Amino acid sequence: MTHTKEDRDSVTLKRIKTIRLLLLWLVALAFMGYFSWQYYGTAVNESVNLQGAIKMKNVTPATFPKIEANKAEKVVMNGNSYSTYTVDLRASKLTFYHKTPDGKPIGTFKYLYEYLDRQQKSLVFATNGGIYTETLVPLGLYIENGKQLVPLNRRQGTDNFYLTPNGVFYIKQGEAFMTTTEGFDENTHTITHATQSGPMLLIDGKIHPRFVAGSANKNIRSGVGIIDKNKVVFAISDQPVNFYEFAVLFREKFNCRNALYLDGAISKMYLPELNRNDLDNTIGFGSFIGVELK
Known part of the structure; x- marks a missing residue:
């Protein structure tokens, strides 16, 4: 065919x-x-x-486990709002976090929360610790559970950390202490936790000599102050403030004689009692300071 x-x-x-x-x-x-x-x-x-x-x-203010001796408080001073958490060391234990026991950096608030949750521990409060390097290593002295992981930093520099006097916040035999880096005794064998940062906000009741009232240099600020040997207060500004305003908060509201700046713009605080659920997973931090429910 x-x-x-x-x-x-x-x-x-x-x-x-x-x-x-x-x-x-x-x-x-x-x-x-x-x-x-x-x-x-x-x-x-x-x-x-x-x-x-x-x-x-x-996790709401009504349902989240609280430590009654501690106090979460929203403070307004001179037109600025702050989130604050006062810790009674007789009723709760401050814990510092840098790495897990197997050497993995904690890094983020989200991982810290999940890490403790896997151990059936409840995080009541947390804030980022002192200033750190790009590799998430504390820039100055860091002691956790009695072990010194980073030595005291006495170097000179231009960043906030080096705005002298800077200082060290530490826990020794269950009590809180704070001193300038210059005055710090490096015999640390009885210190359980410590973080070095800068600048100091208050030194023996006086505002840091480099701070200027009315300064236009404003940013989010976080810090810690010593009320007495058994009580410390952590604070973070809810909007940008200058160093002078931040120092006044610790002196006038909480009667602190010594207070230390922890960090600036990227600072966070996890405090459900004030509806602050800052479980960020995008910003890495060198260390954290927190309170767990016993």
Whole structure:
């Protein structure tokens, strides 16, 4: 049987149409698979995030475990708002966190929360510790559970850390202490926890000599002050403030004689009693200071 040219052309066109339809079908399948993956992948991720959100949503000022001797307080002074947490060392233990026992950096507030949660521990309060390097190592003295991980830093520099006098906040035999770096006794064998940072905000009741009232150099500020040997107060500004304003908070509101700046713009505070659930997972920190429910 012979085929005319017209017959052969017709067969060729049919084959081309068939191939085109097959290709379109394959492309359609590919798009369906892609969008299906996107949908279900997103759904899984949203489910994970939602579970986390639900967990945190249950952590409200009314339901979160509290330590009655401690006090979470929103303070307004000279038009500025601050979140503060006063810790009674007789009723609760301050804990410092840098790395897990296997050497993994804690790094973020979210990981700290999850790390303690896996141990069935409840985090009541946390804030970032002193200033640190780009590799998430404390820039100055750091002692955790009696072990010195970073030595005292007496170097000179231009950053806030080096705005002398800077200082050291430490816990010794269950009591709180703070001193300038210059006056610090490096015999640290009885110190359980310590962090060095700078500048000092208050030195023996006096505001740091380099601070200027009315300065336009404003930023988010976090710090710690000594009320007495059994009580310390942590504070973070809710909006940018200058160093002078921040120092006045510790002196006038809490009657601190010594207070230390911890860090600036990136500072966070986890304090559910004041609706501060700062469980950020994007900013890395060198260390944390926290209180767990006993």
